[in-house]
Amino acid sequence: MNPVHRDFFDGGAGEERTLRDNEAAFRRRRIIPRVLRGTGPRDLRTTVLGTDLSMPLLIAPTAFHLLAHPAGEAGTAQAARSAGVAMVVSMAATQPIEQIADTGAALWFQLYPQPDLDFQARLLERVTKAGVEGIVVTVDSPVLGTRTRDLRNGFTDLPPGLACRNMDGRDIAMDDRLGWPHIDRLRRATDLPLVLKGILHPADAALAVTHGADAVIVSNHGGRQLDGAIATLDALPAVLDAVGGRVPVLIDGGIRTGTDILVALALGATATLVGRPVVDGLARAGAPGVRETLETLRAQLDHALALAGAQRPAELSPDLIA
Numbered sequence: 001m002n003p004v005h006r007d008f009f010d011g012g013a014g015e016e017r018t019l020r021d022n023e024a025a026f027r028r029r030r031i032i033p034r035v036l037r038g039t040g041p042r043d044l045r046t047t048v049l050g051t052d053l054s055m056p057l058l059i060a061p062t063a064f065h066l067l068a069h070p071a072g073e074a075g076t077a078q079a080a081r082s083a084g085v086a087m088v089v090s091m092a093a094t095q096p097i098e099q100i101a102d103t104g105a106a107l108w109f110q111l112y113p114q115p116d117l118d119f120q121a122r123l124l125e126r127v128t129k130a131g132v133e134g135i136v137v138t139v140d141s142p143v144l145g146t147r148t149r150d151l152r153n154g155f156t157d158l159p160p161g162l163a164c165r166n167m168d169g170r171d172i173a174m175d176d177r178l179g180w181p182h183i184d185r186l187r188r189a190t191d192l193p194l195v196l197k198g199i200l201h202p203a204d205a206a207l208a209v210t211h212g213a214d215a216v217i218v219s220n221h222g223g224r225q226l227d228g229a230i231a232t233l234d235a236l237p238a239v240l241d242a243v244g245g246r247v248p249v250l251i252d253g254g255i256r257t258g259t260d261i262l263v264a265l266a267l268g269a270t271a272t273l274v275g276r277p278v279v280d281g282l283a284r285a286g287a288p289g290v291r292e293t294l295e296t297l298r299a300q301l302d303h304a305l306a307l308a309g310a311q312r313p314a315e316l317s318p319d320l321i322a
């Protein structure tokens with residue numbers, strides 16, 4: 001890959017403290033396994049908001065897949081489909097949602113809340129018609145993070161021929177005036193499950209539930225927004241407390257192995273999302289590369305469940321984690 005584009009995918013905000021801390025938080029945890037549980041073959045299947053998953057993992061929304069590989073978002077979706085997981089399609093996708101949906105993958109669509117409500121309504125209608133099963137609203141981006149590597153590299157624009165194909169020629173707006181009334185309008189505007197992505201503070205998790213969110217994603221945008229923000233795994237317990245089981249709590253950031261997934265689930269997450277490892281698989285080998293990433297994570301999770309004495313994700317509990 002062009003090293004400038006590699007930096008775009010790999011990089012984070014500021015000094016990349018949060019980027020590093022997401023992974024470090026998982027590496028700090030240890031598993032206290034149970035023995036003699038007679039699990040037999042494991043069953044990894046999970047259902048989240050009506051979407052059936054072959055394992056508790058979704059593909060996190062990431063921008064610009066055509067920069068990584070000519071297969072683009074449709075290649076990622078093809079791998080999601082064959083692995084039986086869902087893909088959250090970024091609003092900054094470089095292929096039309098209809099082309100991505102043609103793969104037959106289970107899709108959710110990620111939306112940066114747009115101040116142009118007419119455009120937002122048309123986009124919602126378009127992605128709903130294409131068959132997406134959920135709307136993921138990213139709430140951690142009132143302004144774009146300071147991407148140190150992109151600034152150093154002068155990466156500001158997509159190369160000629162590439163564009164955000166679901167934006168009708170518009171730029172994605174980030175709007176620092178948006179607040180909960182915008183979420184209330186979105187809630188009224190769609191019958192699809194509404195998920196808020198980018199929740200870290202327990203008070204915001206509670207507000208998300210009272211404003212009608214069907215799930216929240218504990219996320220710091222992979223360390224690309226507020227550098228110095230808490231690692232997602234460290235934020236998870238307080239968010240779970242605040243939500244009190246009313247809606248599923250998902251998590252992303254720094255998940256790199258099947259044991260990372262096990263740790264997140266044991267601490268109470270319903271499912272996990274994975275960003276950079278999927279982009280890396282796409283860049284390496286297109287759809288088969290993404291498939292390899294997903295199947296490696298599946299095999300690792302299955303193995304870790306066996307060794308920790310759990311037949312299924314729902315059997316995991318916080319007492320297994322130190």
Ligand SMILES: Cc1cc2nc3c(=O)[nH]c(=O)nc-3n(C[C@H](O)[C@H](O)[C@H](O)COP(=O)(O)O)c2cc1C
Nearest residue numbers: 009060061062063090138221222253254274275276
């Ligand atoms: C290259 C890149 C692009 C991203 N683009 C988006 C995006 O368009 N919308 C969004 O909500 N999150 C975006 N994210 C954040 C991811 O959805 C996710 O929160 C994060 O990557 C998870 O961390 P991980 O990469 O450590 O797995 C992006 C992340 C990366 C690395």
Ligand SMILES: O=C(O)C(=O)c1ccccc1
Nearest residue numbers: 063064092144172221224
């Ligand atoms: O969300 C991001 O991290 C990101 O890189 C991005 C890319 C294009 C438009 C908006 C955000």
